[in-house]
Amino acid sequence: MNYYKVGDSFLFSRPLFDDLEASDECTVKNHEGTIYFLRRSDPLLSRRGFKAMSTSQLENEAEDLELLEYKEDSTDFPEWIRNRIFAGDVKVVNKNYPSWKDELDPLPEKWRINIAALGDVGSTLAIGLRLLGKNISAIGLYDRSPDKQKRWEYELGQIRRPFDEDSMPKVASVSEEDLFNCDMFVFCASKGIPPVGSSVSDVRMAQFEGNREIIHKYAKMARSIGFKGYFAVVSDPVDPLCKAVFIDSNSDDNGKMDFNGIAPNKIIGFGLGVMNARAAFYAEKEVSLGQYLREGQVFGPHGSGLIVADSMVDYNNEKSIYLTEKTVKANLEIRALGYKPYVAPSLSSGSLSIIAAIQGDYFYGSSLMGHVYMGSKIRITDSGLEVPQYSLHPLLKERLKQTYNGLRSII
The missing domain is CATH 3.40.50.720 (NAD(P)-binding Rossmann-like Domain)
Incomplete structure (x- = not known):
């Protein structure tokens, strides 16, 4: 996992985005409030940002009717990330949108x-x-x-x-x-x-x-x-x-x-x-x-x-x-x-x-x-x-x- 800091916001991702300032797991894990999972998906069929409801949504790019159906959490993520999702603190952000940083605004x-x-x-x-x-x-x-x-x-x-x-x-x-x-x-x-x-x-x-x-x-x-x-x-x-x-x-x-x-x-x-x-x-x-x-x-x-x-x-x-x-x-x-x-x-x-x-x-x-x-x-x-x-x-x-x-x- 890779970790970043953008302004006052903290993000994490699977692939490395070397255009962003690096952070560390401990800082992101202990940050109060929303943290952001950064990924790339087809902007024609996916939102620029949304609240993650399960770890399966972090990497599943399908954003059709599957959004309405509950799926088991993936165990391929650290427990603290699953806990933050359960607490409602994780937002998925699509970096394929030129204006993706606007999703960090309150x-x-x-x-x-x-x-x-x-x-x-x-x-x-x-x-x-x-x-x-x-x-x-x-x-x-x-x-x-x-x-x-x-x-x-x-x-x-x-x-x-x-x-x-x-x-x-x-x-x-x-x-x-x-x-x-x-x-x-x-x-x-x-x-x-x-x-x-x-x-x-x-x-x-x-x-x-x-x-x-x-x-x-x-x-x-x-x-x-x-x-x-x-x-x-x-x-x-x-x-x-x-x-x-x-x-x-x-x-x-x-x-x-x-x-x-x-x-x-x-x-x-x-x-x-x-x-x-x-x-x-x-x-x-x-x-x-x-x-x-x-x-x-x-x-x-x-x-x-x-x-x-x-x-x-x-x-x-x-x-x-x-x-x-x-x-x-x-x-x-x-x-x-x-x-x-x-x-x-x-x-x-x-x-x-x-x-x-x-x-x-x-x-x-x-x-x-x-x-x-x-x-x-x-x-x-x-x-x-x-x-x-x-x-x-x-x-x-x-x-x-x-x-x-x-x-x-x-x-």
């Missing part, structure tokens, strides 16, 4: 969040952040309509907690040029949603082509200024749009990927939270599905391809498929009443999930898993993005494969 204590587009979703999401965002220092508001932007600056600025105003994040308008002067950029723009009563069966996928065109602009803007924060995708379809941001921001003017854009682990889709909320809503209504509230989880995209697992402890395929169907069709029930179902998604997938993310709590989000962005339970930690692992039931594993392959066919 998380912000208070987050600055800028929101692009203040339609139904963006404005509702902003309300949630204003009311509940104690870890947010400021909320920046941007919309192509100056009147809409000014309206929400006034509306949100006039939401006040009596005698405790300092506990709420500040709100201000930002220019398009300053959109990426923040710790998290939240993309809520949409070219258009099929009207209520239309015959479109999957509303989200109908939005992909138009919304990719819009998000391309912001991906290139982020690249041009060297944005180092998190790019949060709220607009539908969340998972393919995340992949589009990764590709577009990491491609030069000739379309060649040089990986000088946003790190893939800093692009997160916020669409799955409401699917968990909808599954819980229906599980509350039927006693036989109650185990979901205690043991269930959701995986996959926000829409077609969604997977609801009634239990991660005692998985029942029939119940899971039934609950999945109820959950996927929940938005259609609202549309059948003549309304656009945007309130629950804006708050459950948006505000509440974003707040959980910046607080270091678990939330449902889409992250890069090899070829695709796919939703699961995740969290942002000092040691990087954490994707929990499970002993997957064979039938659940097969459903995950089908969804994964379906996402691969999109982009």
Whole structure:
């Protein structure tokens, strides 16, 4: 094993990287806080950095669905390294990214969040952040309509907690040029949603082509200024749009990927939270599905391809498929009443999930898993993005494969 010091950070690796200042095992072993395992892997299919969940992840370059499946620790590493992984103190860093040293930077204590587009979703999401965002220092508001932007600056600025105003994040308008002067950029723009009563069966996928065109602009803007924060995708379809941001921001003017854009682990889709909320809503209504509230989880995209697992402890395929169907069709029930179902998604997938993310709590989000962005339970930690692992039931594993392959066919 080789050991290094970069600034105030300590790293270790299998191969020798002679361009780094050498350190020693004792120093790295006794360093408090995160230590970094440095390796090289294909940047097209792997993240720039992530929290190691087992020693097998230190050298296994496969970052697809295997991220979700628990594997036995390798005994080919010193016991102290296995203990540090168990304590959550090891971050894997991919040296094939030109900006790999950015993975050594700490998380912000208070987050600055800028929101692009203040339609139904963006404005509702902003309300949630204003009311509940104690870890947010400021909320920046941007919309192509100056009147809409000014309206929400006034509306949100006039939401006040009596005698405790300092506990709420500040709100201000930002220019398009300053959109990426923040710790998290939240993309809520949409070219258009099929009207209520239309015959479109999957509303989200109908939005992909138009919304990719819009998000391309912001991906290139982020690249041009060297944005180092998190790019949060709220607009539908969340998972393919995340992949589009990764590709577009990491491609030069000739379309060649040089990986000088946003790190893939800093692009997160916020669409799955409401699917968990909808599954819980229906599980509350039927006693036989109650185990979901205690043991269930959701995986996959926000829409077609969604997977609801009634239990991660005692998985029942029939119940899971039934609950999945109820959950996927929940938005259609609202549309059948003549309304656009945007309130629950804006708050459950948006505000509440974003707040959980910046607080270091678990939330449902889409992250890069090899070829695709796919939703699961995740969290942002000092040691990087954490994707929990499970002993997957064979039938659940097969459903995950089908969804994964379906996402691969999109982009």
